[in-house]
Structures are given as structure tokens and as C-alpha cells.
Amino acid sequence: MSRLRPLFSLILISLATLLISCGGPNVAATPPTYTQSQIEKIQEYVPEIVAVQERGAELQKLIQNRDWIDVGTFIHGPMAEARLNMNYIVSNLLPEQQKPARKLVRDMFNNLVKIDQAAGEGNSGQALNAYDAAFADINQFLDLMPTKSVSDEA
Numbered sequence: 001m002s003r004l005r006p007l008f009s010l011i012l013i014s015l016a017t018l019l020i021s022c023g024g025p026n027v028a029a030t031p032p033t034y035t036q037s038q039i040e041k042i043q044e045y046v047p048e049i050v051a052v053q054e055r056g057a058e059l060q061k062l063i064q065n066r067d068w069i070d071v072g073t074f075i076h077g078p079m080a081e082a083r084l085n086m087n088y089i090v091s092n093l094l095p096e097q098q099k100p101a102r103k104l105v106r107d108m109f110n111n112l113v114k115i116d117q118a119a120g121e122g123n124s125g126q127a128l129n130a131y132d133a134a135f136a137d138i139n140q141f142l143d144l145m146p147t148k149s150v151s152d153e154a
Helices: 004-022 036-054 055-066 068-076 080-089 095-121 125-141
Strands: none
Touching: 036 080, 036 125, 055 068, 055 080, 055 125, 068 080, 068 095, 080 095, 080 125, 095 125
């Protein structure tokens, strides 16, 4: 019997190791979701961005008419306000969406600078190209917005 004790102990240790390594709770990681307060904060600013997006044709017409003073007023007024609202939204997005959203806001700002520079030079072609890029950035940003509302449990 004394010969079998080490063998019996080895079998019990192996069995315990196997059970411990294979056992244990399998916790599935839940994907991050928006809280109700995040949705409310985001929805507070989205309508103002959409309003500027809908006025895009107005800016395009001003550029085509070479009305540079009004172009400057538009990009420093409503467009700058939309950019500010976009920045407010970024901090309420999910972590994996914050980086692309920040890039879109930065790209939109750079395109507004290009419109302003083109307006200063009287270059409507360059201003229209930057206008197209700026509104493409706005559209992509709005695509990042959450489409579903969350339950009160979140």
C-alpha cells in the first residue's frame, strides 16, 4: 500500500489540475452600450448639426456666387457652431468610436480653414472642393451616431 500512495497522489493532483483549468465560469464580455444619459446628451446636439447639414446648399450657392463675406460669416457662424457641437458629442460616444469621430471633427475644421483661405484668395474651385469635403465629414460623423435607444436598465 505504501507503494501506491505516491501514484495515487499524482493521479489526484493531475485530476485536480485538470478540473481547475477546465472549470470556472465562462463570462462572455458584453459589448459596450450607451447609457440613457449619453443618448440624451448626444440627441441634444445632433439636431443642430443636422440643421447645418441641411443648409449646405446655401453655403454652396454663396461660394458659387463668390459672396466671400457671407461665406466667411457662414463658416465662422453656423459651421463653427456645428463643429463645437460635434466636439461635445465625441466624449459621449463609445470608446471605439471616439477616435474616428475626433478625426472627422479635425478634418472638418481643416476643410473650413481651406474654405476660408480660398475665400480670401477668391478661388471658388478650391472653396467648393473644401466645401464637399467638409460636408462629407459631417455626413460621416452623423453616421457614427447611435441609432437605437437603450433600455432604462443600462
